[in-house]
Amino acid sequence: MANATDGPPRYAVLAAAVLGVMGSYAMLRDWDRFGPRLLAHPTLMAVDLTFGAVLLLTASPASPLAYATVCTPLLAGLLYGWRGSGIFTGLQLIVLLTVYRAWAHHPGAGANTLLIAGFCIGAGIIGVTLRNLMFRFGTASQALSEATSRLAVAEAVESERARLAREMHDSVAKTLHGLALAAEALAASADASDPKALKALKGQATTVAGAARRAAAESRALLSDLRSHTDLPSELTIRAADFESHTQISTSLNHKGGSCPPLPDTTAHHLLAIVSEALENAHRHADAKRVAIELEASETDLTVRVQDDGRGLPGATTLQDATKTGHFGLLGMSERAATLNARIHLGRSPQGGTEVAVTLPLALPATPCAPHPPQQEAAHA
Template identity: 75%
Template sequence: MDGILHPFGSAGRTGRRWSSPFGRRRERPTGYLADDAPAPGGVRLQLNALQALCRQAFAVRLAAIAIGAPFAMTNATDGLPRYGVLAAAVLGVMGSYAMLRDWDRFGPRLLAHPTLMALDLTFGAVLLLTASPASPLAYATVCTPLLSGLLYGWRGAGVFTGLQFIVLLTVFRAWEHRPGAGANTLLVAGFCIGAGIIGVTLRNLMFRFGTASQALSEATSRLAVAEAVDSERARLAREMHDSVAKTLHGLALAAEALAASADGADPVALKRQATVVADAARIAAAESRTLLSDLRRHTDLTDPDTDVLPELRSMTSDFEARTRIAVVVRHRGANPVLPGTAAHHVLAIVSEALENAHRHAGASAVTVELDVSAHEFSLHVRDDGVGLPTPATPATLAAWTRSGHFGLLGMTERAACVGGLLALDRSSRGGTEVRLTLPLPSAALPSPPTPQEEAAHA
């Protein structure tokens, strides 16, 4: 539709070429015609709104012709003039009704062939010449500049408004003897000018709004893609830090121990350290495969709900066996059943807190507490280590991240991913305390077991 909206000739060699959906190329108007806004590509909302306005204009024109045709028939003389007026009225009504009822079929033809608009103007001229400028048919002529402005822009509005002025002048000469003919003609001429300006203004406003909306939509899409890429990069960084990076760090420590024990040449120690290195390498390979599988799976799959408590007990048992640090798990309230993604992030936060207690705090005991209420999931991890060197503020967190310590940042990001809140502080025993609070819908929590169910289970 956009290329046909300037069908009146070329703007000269200085104009820019632009394409038409009907296969032709037009010159982009220059000078005062450069204010014509091209139709935005790919935005149908503004084009549909413009078509609706055109159909409404044809509806008004149809009503005006239907009301004013009897005036023309009354003033027409018998014989051929009466049949001519009747034919003009029928053709004018049929044309307006066809545009109103089936715009999708006839609208493109009107856009491609502006001479059809001139033919419709001729029918209106015949009726107006017979009916007088004081009849309702005079106001049907106002629709022609309005439609030309909506469809063809400034050039079309100027051409058809000029033709309409010629028709009005001819009608005035034929009816100047009638009182009020001059005033009515002048009034309709003013309406024609205003209608043409309004049509072009509405057309340009719609197209410029469509272009701006399209640009805003594209910018929003680019921002959404960039945000998704950043989010995925952060997720990969967290997963690698909490899985492969930790395993490789343990593998490096085991390799150093193997190198140190090689000096004594104790076969038993060498075999034990080599087994540790091999196990760490296999774990790293398994974690890498898991990470790659997670990248390749469909993102629309929903993970099933997970009971956090058994997974947490299994994790702490493995940690206790590996580090010889005592871990106590306490649970209050309902069963901590969370969506799969939320459970994954909660377990990863606990794992990171345990590893920090082992590597950095020098702790000998860790306590993990779960408290599940009707609307909140609460997790506390406390150790008896040396505690944080400085209070965990956003500034200190950024400083630790710049120095290469990404664990606390990953914990904070994981809490944000599930809509929770993470707090790091010194515990009352002097160690470090990690607190995670996660709001939960009450319907998602299973009801706590009754005393009878507990007795039956026992």
């Protein structure tokens, strides 16, 4: 106020200073409320520009107060981008030119005015740059928030899957297994009695035991589907034991190579379905006495083989021939292998029977894709 004359000019300077400081404080304190209004009404920035012009006219360009004028282009760039920054920077330069004409006689007024003008232009550019960076940071933060939300949902789903698996394992599977044991005991007691009187009872008990075993196998399959990743060796061990139990065919499981990596449930489901179909073929069509399941894992692929000592397939048998003669199970295995981008091999096993081998490349994504024509290696004698 030292350069203001007495009377109304001095009071105008005082009012501009007080209102400018209080307005800035209100904006900083309640930005959530005043910020949107300022964004919606750019003309409100003219009030700030007016207060700054009044103070600058009384303080001269050589005063430290003059450097506060760079805040207007900076804020305009932050709020309104290139267009707003250009408009308010231009208006601020007009104010500086007016002030310079009023203080041209003051020593150093020209140099200080030029310096402040450069600062105003630079502040406008910095404001726009900060605005763009904040928008990019906001977009990245939103993407990170969405990814975090998806991870939270996935964790919740995984937790629910694990809970359901535990509940079913502790209730349904054990109950069905107990039912199978009870039915077997009933069948055994029927053997110790009069065969003629209890023949029908024995048959019914045996039927109940078989149904309970099938239900237990289905519940285990459901438990496997509830997991996001399936332990293939454990599932093959269960399938082999179940197959040997209800067919009385000696079944072994051999693991070669390295450890088997966890597989997505869909991939493991297709592989287990192929193994189950191969086992059923050995039981129904091959008249096999022994079946061997081999699991071989390497760094590049995973191979599952089912070998039996049954009659085997004719040397010239192809998938097309099998389809024409009613062997749609072989075609289904080939289609499942094609879904996984895997190779299926159908030929004669070392035991003299049939060998079904599926090789899944681990270097490629093991998720289902569009089926393509199956690849079959030539059957060997």
